[in-house]
Amino acid sequence: MPNSTDGRDTARLRILDAVFRLVERNGVAEASLRKVAAESGINIGSVRHYFGSHEALMAAAATEIGARMDRRADPASMRPVRPGDTAGRRALLQQVADSVLPAEPEGGTELLVLGEFVAAARIRPEFRPLAERMGRDLRALVRDALRLAGVPDTEVQTEHFVGLLIGLSFELVYPHGSTGSPAPRDVVRHHIAALVPG
Amino acid sequence: MPNSTDGRDTARLRILDAVFRLVERNGVAEASLRKVAAESGINIGSVRHYFGSHEALMAAAATEIGARMDRRADPASMRPVRPGDTAGRRALLQQVADSVLPAEPEGGTELLVLGEFVAAARIRPEFRPLAERMGRDLRALVRDALRLAGVPDTEVQTEHFVGLLIGLSFELVYPHGSTGSPAPRDVVRHHIAALVPG
DNA sequence: CCGCCTCTATCACAGCTGTGATAATCTCGG
DNA sequence: CCGAGATTATCACAGCTGTGATAGAGGCGG
Numbered sequence: 001m002p003n004s005t006d007g008r009d010t011a012r013l014r015i016l017d018a019v020f021r022l023v024e025r026n027g028v029a030e031a032s033l034r035k036v037a038a039e040s041g042i043n044i045g046s047v048r049h050y051f052g053s054h055e056a057l058m059a060a061a062a063t064e065i066g067a068r069m070d071r072r073a074d075p076a077s078m079r080p081v082r083p084g085d086t087a088g089r090r091a092l093l094q095q096v097a098d099s100v101l102p103a104e105p106e107g108g109t110e111l112l113v114l115g116e117f118v119a120a121a122r123i124r125p126e127f128r129p130l131a132e133r134m135g136r137d138l139r140a141l142v143r144d145a146l147r148l149a150g151v152p153d154t155e156v157q158t159e160h161f162v163g164l165l166i167g168l169s170f171e172l173v174y175p176h177g178s179t180g181s182p183a184p185r186d187v188v189r190h191h192i193a194a195l196v197p198g
Numbered sequence: 199m200p201n202s203t204d205g206r207d208t209a210r211l212r213i214l215d216a217v218f219r220l221v222e223r224n225g226v227a228e229a230s231l232r233k234v235a236a237e238s239g240i241n242i243g244s245v246r247h248y249f250g251s252h253e254a255l256m257a258a259a260a261t262e263i264g265a266r267m268d269r270r271a272d273p274a275s276m277r278p279v280r281p282g283d284t285a286g287r288r289a290l291l292q293q294v295a296d297s298v299l300p301a302e303p304e305g306g307t308e309l310l311v312l313g314e315f316v317a318a319a320r321i322r323p324e325f326r327p328l329a330e331r332m333g334r335d336l337r338a339l340v341r342d343a344l345r346l347a348g349v350p351d352t353e354v355q356t357e358h359f360v361g362l363l364i365g366l367s368f369e370l371v372y373p374h375g376s377t378g379s380p381a382p383r384d385v386v387r388h389h390i391a392a393l394v395p396g
Numbered sequence: 397c398c399g400c401c402t403c404t405a406t407c408a409c410a411g412c413t414g415t416g417a418t419a420a421t422c423t424c425g426g
Numbered sequence: 427c428c429g430a431g432a433t434t435a436t437c438a439c440a441g442c443t444g445t446g447a448t449a450g451a452g453g454c455g456g
Contacts, residue, residue, distance in 0.1 A: 008402085027321045029227045032443065045405050054444060119317055122372050123225045135375020159376075159385045164358070167365025174320050177333020178357075187357045194392065206432090230413060243435050252414060 015040045019061045028116045062130040073099035089149040089196045096145045097188040115173040213238045217259045226314045260328040271297035287347040287394045294343045295386040313371040
């Protein structure tokens, strides 16, 4: 298996990372095969060899982003909390919010690429599985956390919390006229404080 | 001023409407000069004559969408409400939400195109004035309504309300795994009920 | 050593894009 | 009626896109 440095998977990852950089920098429409090849330093012939077609490359990128988002939000890490433990109940919900909203620009890239892909899913079918899975997973995560935290009206509160998280994410990814104060994190904290009264 | 049916402004409007239809159907990247010409039934030479360049056409489309959104949300129509009038205070906030969230698919087109443009503004500078203006106007509208309704903590509540509206709009425009129940309108009503306790 | 498979590398092609340039056509005011 | 300006209509060009096709290079097992 001839490969300059490592194996097949490493090359694939280098290519996908190039896709993410291009999407972050210039949007999903600019991640063409030739530009991905140039950005990754891998010949376009090899890129095509690994992924078959441009659509398949995008589908693979979508799958990879989905996997990275999963790694950020682990449902199994949630522990039950005593009803009297106000701080603990709030921390549980804050943890869910933090797994979506990026703390540092590091995680902002993943959220940005995810946003671009979900938006592109309206038109391009190869992104649709990612979009639907992300929506379902986020809802399930929020719903579980709300139940564990003992918040009533779970159904409507789930949509409320999810809507707020998506809206704040959109404002982070696509800045438009926000002054930055109060910060998204403070807004979430405020919402959680209303959900779990002290 | 030779024009088959009407004047210059009518032709411009026909072209812009064709842009909106194409953006709704295939995304902002697919609104090319040739496709806009075909969709509007106006020769590409005329389209270029009216708008000069593709970028200028998009800028004009952005301005037009901004004007239509302004028509939907009129700040002057808000009337002060008596502190004791719970229903009136809630109606005031509901009115703001309704001016953003589309009731019928009719208004959904405008919101969809606006979403595409604001998202595109991250990359394309011709959409940036629209994006920033929409963000500022929405914040001002929500802030005024919250003040009129006597809701405390105006700053953080504004960001909260705006975030929720944007998130729900995103889910309407880019569907991803939502079951549709509870409906966005019910989520907003729930939020307003918490804001203005009965 | 040799055959086989993976990977790398190029070429060519059709199709799309925005745009510069140019000319024909139309409509109205004088 | 006729000239001027607005509008419509085509070409051509360079640049980009994905992809089919083909061939060379590299390493590994037999």
